[in-house]
Amino acid sequence: xxxIVESRGAATARSLDLARVLLVESDVAxxxxxxxxxxxxxxxxxxxxxxxxxxxKLDEGAYELVLTESQMESDAGRGVLAYxxxxxxxxxxxxxxxxxxxxxxxDRRKSSRRxxxxxxxxxxxxxxxxxxxxxxxxxxxxRALRQxxxx
Numbered sequence: 825x826x827x828i829v830e831s832r833g834a835a836t837a838r839s840l841d842l843a844r845v846l847l848v849e850s851d852v853a854x855x856x857x858x859x860x861x862x863x864x865x866x867x868x869x870x871x872x873x874x875x876x877x878x879x880x881k882l883d884e885g886a887y888e889l890v891l892t893e894s895q896m897e898s899d900a901g902r903g904v905l906a907y908x909x910x911x912x913x914x915x916x917x918x919x920x921x922x923x924x925x926x927x928x929x930x931d932r933r934k935s936s937r938r939x940x941x942x943x944x945x946x947x948x949x950x951x952x953x954x955x956x957x958x959x960x961x962x963x964x965x966x967r968a969l970r971q972x973x974x975x
Contacts, residue, residue, distance in 0.1 A: 842865070842866040842867050842868075842954075842957070843867055843868070843888035843889060843957045844867070844868045844869075844870070844885070844886065844887045844888055844889075845862055845867045845868065845869050845870070845887060845888065845889045845890075845891060845953070846869075846870050846871075846872065846878060846881055846882065846887045846889070846890045846891070846908075846915075847859055847862065847869055847870070847871045847872070847891050847892075848871075848872045848873075848874075848875070848877075848878040848890070848891065848892035848893065848901060848904050849871070849872075849873070849891075849892070849893050849920070850873055850874065850893065851893070852873075854893070854920075855871055855873065858891070858920070859871055861946060861949060861950065862950075862953065865950040865953065865954075867889075867953070870885070870887070874900075875900035875901065875903055875904050878890075878892065878904045878907075879904065879907055882904075882907060882908055882911060886911070886913045886915070887908070887915045888915055888916060888957045888960055888961070889915055889916045889917070889918070889953065889956055889957050889960070890904065890905060890908040890915050890916070890917045890918075891917075891918050891919075891920055891953075892904045892905060892917075892918075892919060892920065893919070893920045901919065902919070905917040905918075905919070913964075914960070914963070914964065914967075915960065916956040916957055916959060916960035918952075918956055
């Protein structure tokens with residue numbers, strides 16, 4: 825491919841990165857689905873499959889949003905969010921709740937957790953992500969303004 829076309833494509837891809845998101849999800853199918861949705865929405869997404877991996881990524885870089893599943897490793901997901909909230913840059917944080925299919929009495933394969941994303945849900949999901957990131961940016965600006973007034 826032509827190097828000029830490649831560099832334009834890379835520049836366009838970079839310009840679409842609205843914010844950096846850390847997605848912490850142990851289920852491969854859910855992780856790939858959410859990562860694809862976030863990237864299609866213009867976000868730069870790093871993924872972690874465990875709480876330990878997420879903490880390592882939080883120590884390496886800054887994120888505007890940290891998303892984690894609510895049932896990860898016996899509440900380790902909540903620990904990741906608590907760790908993220910202690911960071912200097914104060915990322916927005918949120919838990920991902922999964923729907924369950926089937927009844928408790930049904931076959932275990934049918935009642936296993938599953939991420940269901942329908943067309944209508946994609947817009948809602950991306951709107952919530954944008955809202956969280958926007959709220960984080962607003963709060964960060966307010967903190968900076970207060971600090972500059974106090975100094």
